[in-house]
Amino acid sequence: MKLTHLAFAATLAGATALTAQSALADVKVGLLGGVSGPIAAMAPPMLDAAQLAFQQVNDQGGILGGQSIEAVVGDSACNPQNGVDSATKLVNVEQVIGLVGPHCSGAVLAVANSVSVPAGVTLLTPSGTSPEITGLQDNDTVMRTVPSDDYQGRALARALLERGTSKVAVAYLNNDYGTGLAESFKDEFEANGGAVAGYAAHEEGKASYRSNLAELSRGGADTLVIFDYGDGTGLTILRQALENGFFENFVGGDGMKSEAVINELGAENLTTFVASSPVGTASTSLDLFRDAFTNVGGDPDAIFVTTSYDAGFLMALAIEKAGGDKAGIATALREVSNGEGEPILPGEWEKAVGLIAEGTAIDYKGASGDLDFDENGDVPGAYALFEVSEDTFKSIGEIK
Template identity: 75%
Template sequence: MRKSSLAFVGVLLGATALAHPASADVKIGLLGGVSGPIAAMAPAMIDAAQLAIQQVNEQGGLLAGENLVGVVGDSGCNPQNATDAATKAVNIEGISAMVGPHCSGAVLAAANSVTIPAGITMITPSGTSPEISKLADKDTVFRTVPSDDYQGRALARTLLERGTGKVAVAYLNNDYGKGLAEAFKAEFEEKGGEIAGFAAHEDGKASYRSNLAELADGGADTLVLFDYGDGTGLTILRQALENGFFETFIGGDGMKSDAPIRELGAENLGTFYASSPVGEQSAGLEAFNAAFKAIGGDPNAIFVTTSYDATFLAALALEKAGGDKAKVHEALREVSNGEGEAILPGEWKKAKELIAAGTAIDYKGAAGDHNFDANGDVPGTYALWRVEGDTFAVETEMK
């Protein structure tokens, strides 16, 4: 996955787009998993967020021409790291909104400890745990990606429709892995499938062969693996292949990483599939794809559409709120509620003029319309992906 200078200069400096004096800056936090189990995914996600910021600044900036700045922080997909990074972003950098964190446990920790008490609106592009919906967040936590309750159930239905009626399930023992596994299990069994093994595992062990052997004893030839492809999930997949424990492997969105392809070889992954969100074909998606390709990005990289949308939405809400941090969460619902003149990705100048005129707008994003429900959640579309060359291609849509 391309690691552009745009994203990583931001990491080193703590902020990007420093063309204007600091007094003219409006800052938003970009809190990502730059290190840790999704490190291979994070650069493209940050690049997509920076594209939105670039477009805002090229088309007049925020409010009276202020420069929008993305302050990049590293959560490491770790609750404590996320809390520390969020504290710095809020209390030292003075951000007005936050995009991220990328991982569910980090979202829960940073929200509870930092952004909710501070009244800062958080929009995560990839925190998918059902627990996020339950936060007592005073309507300040949103996401542009569907809950894993939806993904897990859709994946269960898809496997059954494809004739896979018996599976073993291995999941990372954290908020992400547990939430996804439980949703999958509930739907799979309810629809008549058999779970031949269901077990949590801890992160960072050198060997998972005994775990895999126990799961394989149930007689399933398919392993459903809810983990991260840059971390423990890669180790488990490697050891399962080396020892012939299973024939087919199904991952959640955390496994849709280029790390397994790079480390294990596409030729060894002919029976490896992963689910992840996919943008519905729309004018919004086409606009994003063209703009992201123009800066060298891969529109098929995981969570790039949701990362872009989260950032563009944060900017729209700040503009609508007149820069008032306390009003961003209310403004966010106003700029993406299904009512008003359509705004597509990249149409900042148009949106800015309409907001100034008091005209209602409705953002039609790369990943969807984002009409937030009472919990700040959105519906979405998922697909099952297969390995094709050095990347992923859609195998089938999930319903």
């Protein structure tokens, strides 16, 4: 069966239910994505990857004794209020047993505080990276398959210093994602001898950021670091910085690793642009995912697809382990991915179900790496730097 994200594009005023099979599903899981808004170009492959996990479950006999998983898709629009509204419908109307998403940090924080934690619904985000998520008072029901931006910001800072960049200006979106990433980057960059010559937040959606860029350039840095979204304001800032010659070199966080940047600005104008992003480390698990996702028409190199697949497969494993008990899913997540037990690789659903039925401990080995949750529901991870090459992003090396 070939997955397509065209269905998502036509979506979702009412959080339309999409199923991996045509039959009415029995177990509902919410997929809460940024279908519209600043990461609209990134969201469809992420949703497709989670859908692949559910498709594999259904194709291999289903969940909880032969029931099917139904993915009910909601649109957070990468916005706290939209996220709360959509999550409220998923939880209270659709009666989903768990949430995969939201995709954006601000929506994760809002949904957790207002919807999922009060309802006792486990939330597993594949791309909510803000350090603020770590400290949520969530009764251990909020977890993620992507590492915190506290790791990414510090890793990127060290990588730039190792590449000989010792002076930068930083422009960051004034939201939970942008602020968290900028603060961790600045702390690490300065602690290791780098100079931040300009550092300023900006608001989303303005027509012009030329005055912001002119002010940032006055510190004398030739490198601009942008913590924003390449489908939104980040694209505008990068375009205007290039058009006006404010800086020579450009660096983005994971939110800037968007095909929209290349499509809008052209690869020939992005020869001095690099972006960091979480990556799966080389493994059999990653190979299995890449083959499976490619076979259904997906792009295995798209951002956050490995973490999205892992979130979907892990959620299914936890539901099976918990016997469908909503209150037990968070605990079950830790039990199926803690470094102990019989290894389960991507796609090995039938094997996992058999072992769970026998009472044998299992340990999921994710496409994005080992997902051993710490006490805050965070996971370790690896990053790489990417450059633009032949109209796509190409890795130029992992970041230690």
